[in-house]
Amino acid sequence: MIAANLRHLRLFLAVAETRSLTRASDRLHVSQPAVTQAIGKLERVSGGRLFDRTSAGFFVTPRGEVLAARLSRAFAILDPALADVSPRLRLTATRAQLQALIAVHEAENYTLAARRMGLTQPTVHRAVAQIEREAGRRLFERTSFGLASSRQAANVARAALLAFREFELAEADLAELDGGAAVRIVIGALPMARSVLLPRALSTLHAERPAQPIRVVDGLYDELLSGLRRGDIDLIVGALRDPAPIGDVVQERLFDDRLAVIAGPGHPLVGTSDVQRTALREAPWVVPRAGTPSRAHFDAWFGADAPQSVIEAGSILLMREIIADDRHLGCISAQQAQAEISKGLVAEIDVRADWPNRPIGLTYRTNWSPTRPQSRLLDLLRAAPRDALP
Incomplete structure (x- = not known):
């Protein structure tokens, strides 16, 4: 898992941007050997060389370019939410701490959050407390209905979920370079899409990419939209809403129905x-x-x-x-x-x-950057009104 250590990912980006171990170590206040160790470990878990080492500096390989693009997107989502809580969190927050905060935000209870994560309650409480110490205030308040998330806690939880999805897509992008498929495509399907739009598109995609994991999630629109916004779903296929439900999603019309x-x-x-x-x-x-x-x-x-x-x-x-x-x-x-x-x-x-007329189409997150298999699915769905529909 490339995102096991967020500090290593930040060090990789610093080297990619500065082309220097020394400047990267100065930027993140760690020793140069620590940077070297982090890059070496990341190259091992990512499956190949990320930098060409030359006398003129460190230059990203094609694999490194792919990884850098995804990581830049992930931290562009995560870092503003962390900075809103505490400037230091950008450097100190760990994946485990953020996962604990997400679990508590969603479960509204430390015990339920710990059960969901397969950890003990004190472990989860301690991870959240470490973030709260950096913040200098509580991020969750006890109420008669459970723990209520502050605005900042909710923002960090959502940003972390989206950043973690970008880390997963980074693994998919790297697997694509090696001719494999690592990350499941998750599609939210409204009723009309299940019987008209999706069957042929998915059949074609699966014939082209038999190893590509695909999951279709049936559900009510509000449930699918929530999953889309938190990164659990990649796109929703079906009837569009007028007006668009919220500003962080894009609706793409494919055709009109009656x-x-x-x-x-x-x-x-x-x-x-x-x-x-x-x-x-x-x-x-x-x-x-x-x-x-x-x-x-x-x-x-x-x-x-x-x-x-x-x-x-x-x-x-x-x-x-x-x-x-x-x-x-x-x-x-x-x-x-x-x-x-x-x-x-x-x-x-x-x-x-x-x-x-009812507009039918695709709904996805603003600034979503699809992987190559996701892009192929989009092409197939966009072609459906021309090729598949009566």
Whole structure:
């Protein structure tokens, strides 16, 4: 693990920037032998030479350039949050201390945090206390509901998570140089993406890179967004939000979708032209969850007389099985329903609704720098509207 020792990573960057062991040791107030030892250890764990040693100084190799780029990004995220707590933390905070702070911030309890980390409670408490001593104040306050993080503790926790993800991506970049794949791609998938956008893209990527670990996370939008912002998820695929949910993410539109009303093939309204809203209000419905853009469009179309007999579900498979009784109607993405319609499993009802277009696309962190496999996945997803969608 290249990020086991943050001091070693900082020493590597100092040598890369100054091209000198002496100037790097002066910058970080350590001995020159300590710098030499740190570089040697980092070269061993990173799998190859990071510097060309010449009489004119130390010059980064291609491997060193890759590592330096990722580490610079990581510390650009982490250091402002540390400096906001204490200027000295930039030099004194360790990975173990930051991991303990993250765990306490998330668990809101030292015992639960220790259990999550597989450590004893005193060990976790001591690690956080060391950061608090540098800060000169408490970063967590006890309340009746547990430990409440200060603004600074929350900022450090989030910055550390994102920096740690950059360290992982550094390992992926280095593995790519050696023809391997080290870090899993994690995709947050909203319902429409699971049935339309992702299958072909992932199949192609896996055929090209069989050793590339990939994980698809299903969930509600707010849960996926939280995972994205903390670095657990690399990108979200599905319906975009208007306006964008927060300033530290970017939304990239791929295409527009619309809603469709569907029913079982034997429903009395199948084949009827221009079905009016008055004929639909009393029907039992399967509709998207409240709070989603699709549900907002559905409710707005009906206005004050929206149907009251509804089941909330975003899965086309569940919806298909419910509407098979030829009583229920379903409202879902037209693209998501297309495969079921083409197979004759469901039928679209002509309601002549003027549904607003729904932008579908990608959501990722501002200034995200994807690895080569992640970039390839992005290319495949961007090509999907041209090559894969009906």
